[in-house]
Amino acid sequence: MFSIKHTLFFLAVVAASGFIPLVASLDFTASKWIWTGDYSSGYAPPGSRAFRKTILTPPGKTARNIDIIMTANNFFALYINGVALGGRLNSNSWQVSNRFCATAQPDSNVIAVEGSNESGPAGVLAALQIIYTDGTTSTYVPDTTWKSSLTIPVGFMQPTYNDASWSFAIISGGFDAPPYNAPIPILPQAPGCSI
Numbered sequence: 001m002f003s004i005k006h007t008l009f010f011l012a013v014v015a016a017s018g019f020i021p022l023v024a025s026l027d028f029t030a031s032k033w034i035w036t037g038d039y040s041s042g043y044a045p046p047g048s049r050a051f052r053k054t055i056l057t058p059p060g061k062t063a064r065n066i067d068i069i070m071t072a073n074n075f076f077a078l079y080i081n082g083v084a085l086g087g088r089l090n091s092n093s094w095q096v097s098n099r100f101c102a103t104a105q106p107d108s109n110v111i112a113v114e115g116s117n118e119s120g121p122a123g124v125l126a127a128l129q130i131i132y133t134d135g136t137t138s139t140y141v142p143d144t145t146w147k148s149s150l151t152i153p154v155g156f157m158q159p160t161y162n163d164a165s166w167s168f169a170i171i172s173g174g175f176d177a178p179p180y181n182a183p184i185p186i187l188p189q190a191p192g193c194s195i
Contacts, residue, residue, distance in 0.1 A: 026067060026068075026069050026099075026127045026128070026129055026139070026186070027069075027127065027186070028069070028097070028125060028127055028175040028176075028184060029175070030127070030139075030141050030175075031125055031126060031127050031141040031142065031175045032125075032141065032142060032143065032171045032172075032173065032174055032175060033073070033123030033124065033125050033142075033171070033172045033173045033174070033175065033177075033180065034051065034123060034124055034125075034142040034143070034144075034146055034148070034169040034170065034171060034172060035049065035115070035117075035122045035123050035124070035148070035169065035170060035172040036049045036148045036149070036150055036167070036169065036170070037148070037150075037167055037170055038150065039122060039123075039170060039172045042120070042121055043120060043121070044117050044120075044121070044122035044172075045117070046117055046118055046119050047116065047117060047150075048114055048115065048116040048117075048152050049114070049115050049116075049117075049122075049148060049149065049150060049152075050112070050113070050114055050115075050148065050149040050151070050152050050153065050156045050166075051112065051113040051114075051115060051124060051142070051146055051147065051148050051149075051169060052110060052111065052112045052113075052146065052147045052148075052156065052157075052161075052163050052166070053110070053111045053140075053142070053145070053146045053147070054108060054109070054110050054111075054159075055108070055109050055110075055111065055130065055140060056107070056108050057106065057107050057108065057109075057130075057132075058138070061132045061133075061134070061136070062106045062107075062132060062133045062134075063104035063105065063106055063107070063109060063130050063131075063132055063133075064103070064104055064131050064132060064133045065101060065102070065103060065104055065130070065131040066080055066101060066102045066103075066104045066109060066128060066129070066130055066131070067099070067100075067101050067128065067129045067131065068080075068085075068099070068100050068101070068102075068111070068126060068127070068128035068129075069097045069098070069099050069100075069126060069127050069128075069186050070097060070098055070100070070113070070124070070125065070126040071088065071093065071094050071095075071096065071097040071098065071124075071125050071126075071184060072088065072094055072113070072115045072116075072123065072124045072125065073094040073117065073121055073122055073123050073180075074093075074094060074116060074117055074118045074122075075087065075088055075089060075093075075115070075116040076088055076113055076114065076115045076116070076124060077113065077114040078100060078111075078112075078113055079110075079111075079112040079113070079114075079157035080100075080102040080109065080110070080111055080112075081102070081104075081105055081109055081110055081159055082110070082112075082157050082158040082159055083102065084157075085100040085102060086098060086100055087114075094123075094125075094180075094184075095184060095185075096184065096185050096186075096187060097125070097184050097185065097186045097187065098187050099186055099187055099188065104130060104131075105159075108159070109130065110157075110158075110159040111126075111128065112156060112157035113126075114152055114156075114157075121172065121173075121179055121180075122172065123172040123173060123180075124142060125142070125175060125180075125184070126141065126142050127139065127140070127141050128140050128141075142169065143169075143171070144168050144169060144170065144171060145168065146168065146169040147163045147166040147167070147168060147169070148166060148167055148168065148169040148170075149163070149166050149167070
């Protein structure tokens with residue numbers, strides 16, 4: 001059994017190593033499902049769409065890690081700063097969320113998603129936390145400031161890609177709005193996560 005002395009020693013080792021533990025847990029409480037502007041009355045045409053969000057680090061902070069939970073109706077592929085982290089390939093998998101982590105760029109980070117819809121309702125649901133080197137965090141959820149495209153342009157996931165001509169995403173529903181009116185379990189982090 002660990003004593004307070006052992007716990008404090010462990011925390012000192014963690015701090016010295018530069019490892020920053022998560023300060024707050026992630027959930028979908030503040031999240032909304034987003035999609036492109038062709039979503040209407042609970043329906044979106046089948047096909048793939050691209051989404052991007054550039055997150056600037058606040059002045060005086062240095063980003064270290066990113067922790068993200070995500071699902072989509074029906075499929076998704078997630079990229080952070082141009083690196084593919086994973087996704088979901090099963091059409092019923094929107095009922096469960098995946099969890100990913102990545103090393104952040106110090107000043108700016110680009111979240112890019114390819115979402116695909118088979119028919120009917122469509123959406124990407126996420127929540128992400130950026131952990132700074134001082135141990136503080138910021139939490140972000142998809143909203144109407146995310147950019148969206150009706151096509152999947154080559155290289156759209158790269159930080160240098162210019163999305164200035166893209167439209168803004170729309171809200172296709174709250175995290176628990178019909179047909180998503182049930183809690184969405186979050187799978188454990190992928191092996192190798194350092195946060």
